[in-house]
Amino acid sequence: MQPLKRKHAPGAPSRWAYRAERLWLTPVVRNGLRFGVPVLVLGGLAAFYLGDPANRAVLLNAGLELRRSIVERPEFMVSSVSIVGASPEVAEDIGDVMGLDFPVSSFDLDLDPVRQAVTGLDAIARADLFIRPGGVLEVRVVERTPRILWRSENGLELLDREGHRVGAVTRRGARADLPLIVGQGAEVAVPEALALLAAARPVEARLRGLVRMGERRWDVVLDRGQRILLPEEGALAALERVMALDQAEDLLSRDVVAVDLRIPARPTLRMGPNAQKIFQEIKAMELGATSG
Numbered sequence: 001m002q003p004l005k006r007k008h009a010p011g012a013p014s015r016w017a018y019r020a021e022r023l024w025l026t027p028v029v030r031n032g033l034r035f036g037v038p039v040l041v042l043g044g045l046a047a048f049y050l051g052d053p054a055n056r057a058v059l060l061n062a063g064l065e066l067r068r069s070i071v072e073r074p075e076f077m078v079s080s081v082s083i084v085g086a087s088p089e090v091a092e093d094i095g096d097v098m099g100l101d102f103p104v105s106s107f108d109l110d111l112d113p114v115r116q117a118v119t120g121l122d123a124i125a126r127a128d129l130f131i132r133p134g135g136v137l138e139v140r141v142v143e144r145t146p147r148i149l150w151r152s153e154n155g156l157e158l159l160d161r162e163g164h165r166v167g168a169v170t171r172r173g174a175r176a177d178l179p180l181i182v183g184q185g186a187e188v189a190v191p192e193a194l195a196l197l198a199a200a201r202p203v204e205a206r207l208r209g210l211v212r213m214g215e216r217r218w219d220v221v222l223d224r225g226q227r228i229l230l231p232e233e234g235a236l237a238a239l240e241r242v243m244a245l246d247q248a249e250d251l252l253s254r255d256v257v258a259v260d261l262r263i264p265a266r267p268t269l270r271m272g273p274n275a276q277k278i279f280q281e282i283k284a285m286e287l288g289a290t291s292g
Helices: 015-022 025-051 053-071 088-098 109-120 186-199 202-208 236-249 271-291
Strands: 080-084 122-130 136-142 148-152 156-158 164-171 180-182 207-213 217-222 227-229 258-261 269-270
Touching: 053 236, 080 088, 088 109, 088 136, 109 122, 122 207, 122 271, 136 227, 156 186, 186 202, 186 217, 186 236, 202 207, 217 236
Parallel strands: 080 136, 148 180, 180 207, 227 258
Antiparallel strands: 122 136, 148 156, 156 164, 207 217, 217 227, 258 269
């Protein structure tokens, strides 16, 4: 007796058709056939097209032409510069260091190097750059204010209150309104020098300047060759004591060559020739009176 063979009912799907249908219902397969195959086909066509150097050159030129048509539109072009907050001389220097050829597209304008070039000028403390409507590059700057004149081996230089270089002058009379400091290393001690100059205001009319000695301390130089030799530490307090003594006793109006305060515990007066002569006469009179 032979086994009976199973027969499909009429219209029923075959086993392979059933499996194919189940596989099609799988999301991964369905999405792969719907999207993956077209992507692969398009990718293959693109690779085939770009494999030809001539085709790549055509696409590159088309991209460059598209970019140029956008960046060179009038609304994106910068055609002029406006410098705010600078004196005419400094504004001219700013225009020189910027090195821009107008008109230039704002897409091609890198403001950071321009800002660095402007702030690299000695006279500029700060610079802010903006592109304004109408194609104007605005450069807003803050200039350093010269507060003191420094005579060094390189000549006369203007310094701000922090000792930063502002510029140079060829002669003292060009900035007679500024106090003078002299000596190597004086530029790094400008804040202290300004404090000393403020303390010496009672003798401002006689003040000739400050001299940095050995890059360690200051000498205050007055007219008639007088000097106040200040200590390395506590120079401001020492000078204030001298000013108080001068107001009380007219110390600096006398025949005194120098007030030596380098050793605070032992201040010394160096007398002039006339004072020395008078002192010697007084001593001689005292000795004569004693011997008599």
